[in-house]
Amino acid sequence: MYKYLIVFNDLEKLIQTGELKEGDKLPSIRFLSARYQCTKSTIIRALQELEKRHMIYSVSKSGYYVVKKTNENHVRYSSVIDFATSAPDPDVFPYLDFQHCMNKAIDTYKNDLFIYGTPKGLPSLIRVVQRQLTNYQVFTNEENIFITSGVQQALSLLTSIPFPNKKKTILIEQPSYHLFIEYLETHGIPVSGIERTAEGIDLNELEHIFRTEDIKFFYTMSRFHNPLGTSYSKKEKEAIVRLAKKYDVFIVEDDYLADLERDAKADPMYSYDDSSHVIYLKSYSKIIFPGLRVGVAVIPDCLAENFFTYKKLLDIDSSMISQAALEVYIKSGMFDRHKQKIRDSYYERSKRLVASLKEWSSMNKQLFQYHDTNLPCVHTHIILNKKVIVQPLIRKLLQNKILLDSIEKNYLSSFPKEKILKLNVSNVKTERIEEGVYKIIDELKRI
Known part of the structure; x- marks a missing residue:
């Protein structure tokens, strides 16, 4: 990450948390330069970025000050504690950054953005993505990278196109991504489940x-599973890849939360594949905002031609404006800045949730079980007592302004369902997590 963005992040956090209050004077440029061991021009650039976002203002021969807010409606507060929504927190959407990138993209590419592009995606974005993927230990050629309208489009295309193994059935973890399950069952696709x-x-x-079964591909979330929140170990990843190669089964690895990974040694399944049996999918919607609808699919040579043909027939190309803006966003360093900000924010929320669940589970083992993964994730779950009926519990908690979502839709209709309560903290403020967990436990005791 660029040094000025580190300074920018730190000062922004001090303002947002109130450590630097409205009207406060910021430390001098000389002081900040010494503290961060960088040039004064680097500090000035960070301050200028804050000024663009109307967070600080400069006074000639005096310095920089925190802007006073004339309208407190910018602070969004809801009485509902939302453990159900898994989309990114709207309060951390990079609105101003992305607006700048959108304008810059239009100015740079002009008419190119308003004509048909290519089903593969904007070539300049593909080059940027190729370099970025190496940070996730995904090494591939530009020819194998496709830009899709979210991971959902990539999944529907992979389900539709013929595979070299000539097999038909999709194997999916249970529980798993609810929209893919709904897609498979709505279209009558042969599908089997395996418990995770x-x-x-x-x-x-x-x-x-x-x-023994006619498995075309195995769909998996190898890390930060939704809704369980767990990740496979290195040993498990290697074993699954070996089995796929041995029995000519493809793996579709949905690495949708790769940007939240804090362990530098945690690599995707793709990095262990030496036989082109792993298809790697990555989303940008979960780290920026859902409406962006830009995903990446790394497709092996044996599938690339069919994938290209089917995608061309489906949508001609994905949104060129979104692609161009994302390219500017990544190249400018703004993506890394925002990723760090989101990762830190979600990590703090996840740690608070884990600590609260561990504390309550030790005192209420008859009510629920919590498995500590030691890898906090925005998703997690608890296993309820067999006597608990989940739907009435969810309805009762809603009356107490605790929003939860049923896990039933995360299972195939024919697959046995566990008594699981799924929890997501991406839309719960850190200071309200313990309150929410307390109310859930209190209601469980009543039941």
Whole structure:
């Protein structure tokens, strides 16, 4: 990350948390330069960015001051504690940054953005993405990268196109991504499920399914599983890739929260694949905002031609304006700045949720079980007592302004469902997490 963005992030956080209050004078440029061990021009650039966002203002021969707010409606507060919504928190959307990138993209590309592009995606964005993917240990050629309208489009295309193994059935973890499950069942696609728990997956069962069933591809979220919040170990990832190669089954790896990873040694399944059996998917919607609808699919040579043809027939190309703006956003360093900000924010929320659940589970083992993964994620879950009826619990909590979502839609209609309560903190403010958990436990005790 550029040094000025580190300074920008730190000062922005001090203002947003109130450590630097309205009207306060910021430390001098000389002081900040010494503190961050950088040039004065770097500090000035960071201050100018804050000034553009109307967070500070300069006074000639005096310095920079925090802007006084004339309208307190900018602070969004809801009495509802929302553990259901998994989309990014609107309060951390990079509105101004992305507006700048949109304007810059239009100015740079002009008419090119308003004509048909290519089904593969904006070539300049693909080059930027190729370099960025190396940060996730995904090394590939430009020819194998496709820009899609979100991961959902990539999944529908992969479900539709013929595969070299000539197999038909999709294998999906249970529970899993609800919209993909709905897509498969709505279109009558042959599908099988395999149980995934907090402890992982039964590799013997997976091998049995690969060996005996007609599996086209296995859809998995190898890290930060939705809704469980768990990640596969390195050993599990390697074993699954070996089984896929052995039985000629493709893996579709949905790495939708890769940008939240804090462990530099945690690599995707794709990095262990030496036989072109892993298809890698990445989303930008979860780290920026859902409406962006830009995803990346890394497609092996044996599937690239069919993927290109089917995508061309489906939508001609994905939004060129969104692609161009994303390119500017990444190249400018704004993406890395925002990623760091989001990662830190979600990590603090996740840690608070984990701490609260651990504390309450130790005192209420008869009510629920919580499996500590040691890798806090915005998603997590608790396993309820078998006597608890989930839907009435969710309705009762809603009356107390606690919003939860049923896990039933995360299962295939024919698959046995666990008594699981899923929790997501991406839309819960840190200071309200413990309050929300307390109310959930209190209601469980009543039941």
